[in-house]
């Protein structure tokens with residue numbers, strides 16, 4: 310490969326934000342390069358949620374940490390298609406009240422639910438959304454039953470999934486083929502190190518198989534995900550409200566042991582969710598393979614010992630909300646940024662209260678025992694034992710986990726709060742654009758990928774209409 314590549318448009322990062330943006334630019338007739346640090350692997354290169362997948366498709370073998378009290382352990386995808394390749398594709402449009410809050414607090418232009426609806430619909434036309442045909446697997450159904458006993462509503466979430474072919478509607482199965490059909494080129498195993506303006510062009514210094522390759526582009530979109538985008542921008546000297554407001558959907562988990570099998574190999578992914586307590590907290594079901602049970606029960610030896618005999622009777626469930634405000638900062642000589650988090654207000658208390666609600670629902674569903682996945686917490690055998698738990702979540706020993714990261718470079722016209730304008734143009738950035746989950750103005754409350762795609766779609770069309778000015 311030459312050590313200089315010239316293109317009209319370069320998009321760095323091929324997750325949902327980057328893939329949607331790149332497809333639209335290529336289809337508008339612009340020569341477009343989609344640059345991705347990770348490997349270009351087929352969707353079925355490794356089994357979903359296997360150790361192999363974690364090693365090959367996740368960043369740093371699934372280890373990411375936001376340090377705080379408590380810390381948040383998070384994961385990111387790192388392959389062509391980004392997080393969409395490794396996630397479950399549970400799908401929601403952004404709740405209207407969330408969009409309205411963002412538009413008001415950050416002064417985001419034209420972000421009403423009605424104006425975003427065509428962008429959701431356009432993305433759903435390519436990455437199709439479906440409800441599980443037939444009945445939900447027992448692990449999922451149990452959450453529905455328990456909630457029903459308590460008079461709580463549940464929903465069965467749709468997924469980015471084609472149930473007929475059994476294929477996930479990840480970016481490598483949807484927008485990236487669309488991008489390639491329009492003549493776009495994917496450059497995998499290429500990590501952007503720095504970007505800079507050079508006259509009327511953008512230059513991105515990248516590393517490809519140990520060699521420096523410079524990409525020269527007339528228009529540049531950064532879509533490296535909500536942790537890596539601010540890291541790249543800060544390395545390149547763009548700092549205004551960049552990396553100061555990273556948010557998560559942190560989770561606490563509990564494992565339930567039922568009286569009969571609920572967790573059979575080959576069952577479809579669970580889909581029940583309890584959304585009626587949002588935004589204080591939301592509840593759902595997790596994949597519960599023996600490997601993931603072992604991980605969830607790492608701090609709970611009593612229940613962990615039972616996995617070999619009883620995995621089929623066990624299910625992992627979670628509660629999540631938007632606790633934590635984090636910062637992303639570069640470290641000299643380090644490849645990855647330092648992420649630090651602080652928890653404000655009552656969000657942590659709400660999350661802990663949500664864990665207790667979840668455990669009530671699991672007992673109401675007939676669980677024989679429930680193990681909160683918190684170090685030192687006892688296995689509970691009845692709902693009455695919930696009263697014996699500590700009144701507050703232990704700040705030092707608790708570990709939260711998250712698979713959703715966003716809001717590190719929020720958009721809007723209020724420059725005191727935002728890193729870009731309402732359309733993803735970095736303030737004073739000479740037309741440099743962000744096109745990923747970083748742009749959100751806070752937690753989406755719902756699963757975020759639909760929001761990332763719709764906002765990228767809206768902003769890419771805006772950029773194309775203005776010829777990237």
Ligand SMILES: Cc1cc2nc3c(=O)[nH]c(=O)nc-3n(C[C@H](O)[C@H](O)[C@H](O)COP(=O)(O)OP(=O)(O)OC[C@H]3O[C@@H](n4cnc5c(N)ncnc54)[C@H](O)[C@@H]3O)c2cc1C
Nearest residue numbers: 322324326346391392396398399501534745746756757758
């Ligand atoms: C395990 C897991 C489960 C999830 N489950 C769901 C779910 O069920 N539903 C849902 O809606 N959402 C889910 N999510 C979240 C969803 O996947 C993300 O919101 C979405 O992928 C974010 O898209 P993005 O474009 O912002 O970034 P990403 O998907 O993170 O993509 C960014 C890409 O940029 C690449 N990159 C980073 N830095 C560089 C660099 N310097 N140079 C070149 N390339 C770079 C990365 O390797 C990555 O491929 C899940 C995520 C994970 C990890």
